[in-house]
Amino acid sequence: MTIMNLSAELASPAMPKSFSLPVLRKTLHWSVWGLFNALALYLVVALYAQQQIAFALLGLVVTGIASYVFINKKAYAHRYIYPALAGMLVFVIFPLLYTVGIGFTNYSATNLLSFEQVQRYHLNQTYLAGERFAFSLHPDQAGELRLRVDQGEQGVFVSPPLQGDPLVSEPLELLPESAVSLAEALPLREVIQRRSELEQWVLRGAEGELLRLYGLREVAAVKPLYRLLDNGDLLNTRSNERLEADQGSGFYVDSHGSKVAPGFTVYAGWSNFARVLSEPSIRDPFLEIFVWTVAFAGLTVLFTLALGLVLASLLQWDLVGGKAFYRVMLILPYAVPAFISILVFRGLFNQNFGEINLMLDSLFGVRPDWFSDPTLARSMILLVNTWLGYPYMLLLCMGLLQAIPRDLYEASAMDGATPLDNLLKITLPLLIKPLAPLLIASFAFNFNNFVLITLLTRGGPDIIGATTPAGTTDLLVSYTYRIAFQDSGQNFALAAAIATLIFLVVGGMAWLNLKLSKVKV
Structure with a gap:
């Protein structure tokens, strides 16, 4: 009996330790949650104090979802995908919605400030x-x-x-x-x-x-210089002239109708989208650039796939020796950074001192104007982009060709099929289905291939008669960039409207391609 009592007494001190571990874990859990929410709420309040309402709302949404996922036991499995969800909200959905919102305003270099900031600016004069x-x-x-x-x-x-x-x-x-x-x-x-x-x-x-x-x-x-009146107008104390706030143009205007800078941001409705679709000096360049963008993306996918498939088929030929060497050499353009290759090609195609024109001049006596003629400039872009893109298609085709059973080609040979028959009836049907999502991704990438256009042609030659900076080799993405950051007016709202249209077009075309190729999403 004494031995049993002694063992119970010795064991009793260990009992609180076993019970304290869950309590400690729970305390630590709630402490981390409280600290995270305190920091997040402080950031939200700081953003709200700086009048960054959209960013403060984003912080509330991300924090609220985090609290729900990490507290609710039913959402336990979702906490593992929460980082990806938060990244999607912060870096994809929010910028997209923010861009769409800007498209419905007059936000530009002349209308950067809010109404309160502009009013305060004038009152401080x-x-x-x-x-x-x-x-x-x-x-x-x-x-x-x-x-x-x-x-x-x-x-x-x-x-x-x-x-x-x-x-x-x-x-x-x-x-x-x-x-x-x-x-x-x-x-x-x-x-x-x-x-x-x-x-x-x-x-x-x-x-x-x-x-x-x-x-x-x-x-x-x-x-x-100015005094604020009861109705929100400003009175010039030197000239007694009244400035009225015009909510349509986003400026204070004097009695003569002249705008007084700086302007403020106001809701502009569908006016920016209407300008893109109805104003000839914007609509015509936009449609021309849109057609060229679709053609550029489609032809790039077609050329790179054709060249990659031909080279991959040659590398599968048993009679070809030194395949390892050829593979390395053919894939080498993929290993070189794209911006280096583009700048090298820009020098090679130089109209006066480029090696390509020097060679053509010595052989045929011609010096093409690669950067001045729209057709030649577009042809040059397609040539350069085919060189940059074919190694990717080569790698894909090499892997997929090895997965096609050789028995199919042997059976077709016994039936007297030609290589063209093998290509059209065996190779392409078996390649196109697994390649379809990758071809769509390649199309979407080239649809927004900003680096190539910016480094090679900078969008030139320019389109005559356009009121916005537009070039014959501009893609929609580079056209939007030039409107937003290179135009003297820096019309961010118009650029946002065009960016919204680009998103709708690319999304719609991607969805249509997926449906036509019968790819499950």
Whole structure:
């Protein structure tokens, strides 16, 4: 009995340890969850404070899904795919929706700001309404900074300590210099470092005038150029001219109808999409570039597949020796970075000094204008892209050809079939089904092959009569980029509308190709 009691007492201290492990795990679990949510909510609040409403909403959605997945036991299996889901939301769905949203606004280089920011910008404008006086910045005996203002015949004055938040409604009353003992003036570089802070202070001069920082060495009597009216309009205090906020154009306009920069972003409805489809100077280049983009992507897939299949078939031929060497040499263009190859080809096709034109001139006496003639420029792009893309098709075809049973070719040979019959009735039917998704992916990639166009032709030669920057070799993606970042107006909204149309077109064509090829998705 004693031995049993002793064993129970010895075992009893171990019991709390066994029970404390789940408690510790649960505590750690909820601590990590609480810390994650606290940090996420702090980020959301910070984004909201910066008026980034869309990004704050995105943070709430991602955090809410994370909390649901990691707390709800029924969603246990989904926590393993949550990182992929979060990445899809942040890097795919949100940018797509954000781009579509911009397409319904007038967002551009002239309409970047919100209405509140533009209104604040105008209200901060001032004009010189009096004399200018030299100033210097000094610490006093307590180490607090004060402004020393020399008002000439009126005397020298010192401001109260520059501490706290500047209030325009409560100007600092200047004191006679004799009332304060100041140390040596701070150097100019420290004044420059504090310039944004000093610009916020308002001083009341000896005669009641309001003084503000004017440059780096002077203060002056300045007045606000605009005054906000009750209905939201602005009144010019110098000319008494009224500025009205035009929600249609996104600008403040004066009585003559002239726009006063900067503009603000407003909802523009379907106007950008309507411009693409109805305005001839935009519609015609857009349709021309769209047709060329589809042709470029389709012909690239066709040429690379044909060349890759022919070379793969040759490498499967038993009579060909040194197959390992040929494979390495044929796949070598795939190993070289594309941008290097493109720049090399740009030099080779140079109209004046390129090796290709030098060779053609010596053999046939011709120097084609590869970068000036639209047809030659497009032909050059197809040649270069075929060279860059055929190794990918070669690798695919080599693997798929090895999977075709040799018995089929032997049986066809006994029936007297020709190589063309083998290609059309055996090889292609067995290759096209597994190749279909990859061909569609290759088509979609070349539909948006921005790097090739940018590095090789930069979209040129230009399309005559287009009001937007458009070239005959531009793809839709490079055309959109030029509208957004290279046009003098930088029309981001129009570029977003075109990008939305590109997404719809590519998505629709991919869906149609998948249906026609009977690929299960």
